[in-house]
Amino acid sequence: MTDIVRVRFAPSPTGFLHIGGARTALFNMLFARQHSGVFILRIEDTDTTRSTDEYIEAIIEGMKWLGLSWDEGPFRQTARFDIYRDYADRLVREGKAYYCYCSAEELEARRQEATAQGRPIMYDGRCRELREPVPGIAPAVRFRMPRDGSTVVNDMIKGVVEFDNDQLDDLIILRSDGTPTYNLTVVVDDVDMKITHVIRGDDHLNNTPKQIQLYKALGYEIPAFAHLPMILGADKARLSKRHGATSVTAYADMGYLPDALINYLVRLGWSYGDQEVFTREELIRYFSFEHVGKAAAVFNPEKLLWLNSQYIINSPAEDLAALVIPFLVRENIIGKDEAVDRAWLARAVVTLQERAKTLIELAASLRYYFHDPASYDEKAAAKFLNDKNLALLTELHESLSGLGDYSTAGIEAVFTALIEKHTIKLGAIAQPVRVALTGGTVSPGIYEVIEIIGREATLRRLGRAIDTIRGTNPA
RNA sequence: GGUCCCAUCGUCUAGCGGUCUAGGACGUGGCCCUCUCAAGGCUAAAACACGGGUUCGAUUCCCGUUGGGACCGCCA
Numbered sequence: 001m002t003d004i005v006r007v008r009f010a011p012s013p014t015g016f017l018h019i020g021g022a023r024t025a026l027f028n029m030l031f032a033r034q035h036s037g038v039f040i041l042r043i044e045d046t047d048t049t050r051s052t053d054e055y056i057e058a059i060i061e062g063m064k065w066l067g068l069s070w071d072e073g074p075f076r077q078t079a080r081f082d083i084y085r086d087y088a089d090r091l092v093r094e095g096k097a098y099y100c101y102c103s104a105e106e107l108e109a110r111r112q113e114a115t116a117q118g119r120p121i122m123y124d125g126r127c128r129e130l131r132e133p134v135p136g137i138a139p140a141v142r143f144r145m146p147r148d149g150s151t152v153v154n155d156m157i158k159g160v161v162e163f164d165n166d167q168l169d170d171l172i173i174l175r176s177d178g179t180p181t182y183n184l185t186v187v188v189d190d191v192d193m194k195i196t197h198v199i200r201g202d203d204h205l206n207n208t209p210k211q212i213q214l215y216k217a218l219g220y221e222i223p224a225f226a227h228l229p230m231i232l233g234a235d236k237a238r239l240s241k242r243h244g245a246t247s248v249t250a251y252a253d254m255g256y257l258p259d260a261l262i263n264y265l266v267r268l269g270w271s272y273g274d275q276e277v278f279t280r281e282e283l284i285r286y287f288s289f290e291h292v293g294k295a296a297a298v299f300n301p302e303k304l305l306w307l308n309s310q311y312i313i314n315s316p317a318e319d320l321a322a323l324v325i326p327f328l329v330r331e332n333i334i335g336k337d338e339a340v341d342r343a344w345l346a347r348a349v350v351t352l353q354e355r356a357k358t359l360i361e362l363a364a365s366l367r368y369y370f371h372d373p374a375s376y377d378e379k380a381a382a383k384f385l386n387d388k389n390l391a392l393l394t395e396l397h398e399s400l401s402g403l404g405d406y407s408t409a410g411i412e413a414v415f416t417a418l419i420e421k422h423t424i425k426l427g428a429i430a431q432p433v434r435v436a437l438t439g440g441t442v443s444p445g446i447y448e449v450i451e452i453i454g455r456e457a458t459l460r461r462l463g464r465a466i467d468t469i470r471g472t473n474p475a
Numbered sequence: 476g477g478u479c480c481c482a483u484c485g486u487c488u489a490g491c492g493g494u495c496u497a498g499g500a501c502g503u504g505g506c507c508c509u510c511u512c513a514a515g516g517c518u519a520a521a522a523c524a525c526g527g528g529u530u531c532g533a534u535u536c537c538c539g540u541u542g543g544g545a546c547c548g549c550c551a
Contacts, residue, residue: 010551011551012550012551014550014551029546044551045551046550046551047550047551051551052549058506066535100549102549103549104548104549107549108548108550111513111547111548114476115476117476118476119476119477119479120476120477120478120547121476121477122477122547133525140549141549142549150485153479158479158480158481161479161480162479163478163479164478167477167478167479167547168478171548172548172549174549175549176549179529179549181548181549181550181551183551184548186551201545202479202480202481202544202545203544203545203546203551204545204546204551205479205480205545205546206478206480206545206547207546209479225497227480228480229480229544230544230545232543234485236488236543236544238544238545239542243510247545264479264487267488267500268485268487268500269487269488270488271488272488273489273499274488274489274499274500274542275499276487276488276499276500276501276502278539290491292489293487294480294481294482294545295480295481295482295544296480296481296543296544296545297486297488297545298485298486298487298502299485299486299487300485300486300502302486302501303486303487303500303501303502305501305503306500306501306502307501309513309514313514323485352512353512354513354515355512355514356513360543390492414505415510425510426509426510427510427511428510429510430510431510431511431517432512433510434510434511435523441511442511442512442513443512444511444512444513445510445511446510446511447510455499470546472549
């Protein structure tokens with residue numbers, strides 16, 4: 001019971017769920033599932049000026065879309081302010097924290113000065129030994145950091161990291177308005193929620209010794225830590241908006257599959273030999289911090305795109321058919337509430353799934369299955385819809401209208417007969433037909449296209465192409 | 476500026492002292508397949524940052540240099 005794994009993902013709702021956060025959440029979840037532990041979602045919204053309910057919703061939505069399911073929560077820290085205050089009071093009472101009357105402006109000025117003079121940027125501790133309160137000023141509460149010795153972080157990824165205590169700042173744990181700050185809440189909650197493993201980005205590594213001192217001051221056991229390397233943009237700077245899409249929902253909108261994103265994210269920093277593609281079950285089974293790298297990783301959209309195409313290829317067509325419908329609406333291929341024959345759509349998807357890298361591409365390429373070409377690609381029409389092919393198209397129109405077995409096999413037989421009769425190559429007839437049916441020169445196999453479009457539409461489109469040729473070249 | 480982390484092909488990575496003339500994947504080039512486009516198959520170019528040690532032997536261990544990154548907030 002005491003050693004059941006309990007982990008948490010603790011985003012602050014000051015933005016959407018982004019790529020880095022999603023990966024942190026993922027590693028937490030994998031670790032929890034692997035150990036049959038508990039995965040907790042905790043919203044760190046103590047910065048009330050920047051946190052919004054909309055972002056909380058967006059984060060939850062992003063996690064759900066990715067299939068990152070938590071067992072407890074979401075807990076909100078704003079609902080727990082009393083608890084943090086009690087802990088802060090206790091620390092003050094025990095002399096482990098003290099009131100600081102320096103104003104934010106003064107502090108900022110001192111920081112500026114320190115920067116200008118090239119001095120270490122740290123609180124100078126001037127309120128540390130203050131005996132009497134300063135009247136008329138609401139104080140903040142600072143943690144009294146030990147000045148001697150060192151603090152060791154034993155990290156599951158980085159190994160043993162040692163910090164000299166005199167480098168640790170006396171951090172503010174309670175603002176002058178009485179609200180708690182991150183370093184206090186994170187420790188109090190991790191203790192309170194019995195977190196056994198703190199898995200987070202390595203941007204927190206430098207905070208860890210301070211938090212460890214807080215654990216010690218409070219008299220609590222220190223959890224295990226795992227600091228994941230950062231995700232970088234192409235310029236090696238920390239991934240941010242200016243590198244393009246970074247929010248999880250943006251990828252949903254761009255037609256990515258959640259499993260593809262998960263697979264990409266997990267391989268950013270973690271590996272299992274040479275394997276690139278994993279099922280969720282494999283991820284849970286194979287995941288290990290031993291194979292999480294220490295170095296930051298550059299986010300590579302091309303590889304994600306490739307993975308997405310792999311997941312599209314390997315998804316059941318029925319699933320893709322359901323997923324692509326919103327995108328068909330968005331591409332104005334179908335109406336918002338238009339009924340679609342799912343079975344037929346699935347058959348159309350089968351022909352396209354190895355050709356589309358995203359659901360958007362899939363939707364767009366589905367267009368000619370729904371609609372007659374609005375126009376012909378100019379070059380394609382010039383090359384293929386001409387007198388030379390008029391007889392061929394006319395003949396095909398005839399054969400197809402009289403065809404008894406309107407199936408891929410039956411259609412193929414028609415083409416075979418045609419090319420044998422005229423001793424031509426298949427391409428000589430397939431390309432003109434492709435232009436007639438789709439308006440362009442690119443499509444799946446021509447028999448499949450003819451079969452899925454259906455006899456009626458096929459004949460109509462062939463007829464229209466024939467008319468076009470006759471119209472362009474009046475005999 | 477201080478502290479901390481990191482360093483294998485352009486990118487993600489395998490490698491946990493000899494198996495490395497360094498493997499896989501994305502991307503890129505070529506070839507094959509072929510009704511177009513894909514998918515698929517084959518193939519090519521492409522990396523151990525540098526300098527010292529340790530060792531019979533370093534990509535692998537240690538130190539330094541260089542280069543990246545993170546943190547240093549009454550943000551998280």
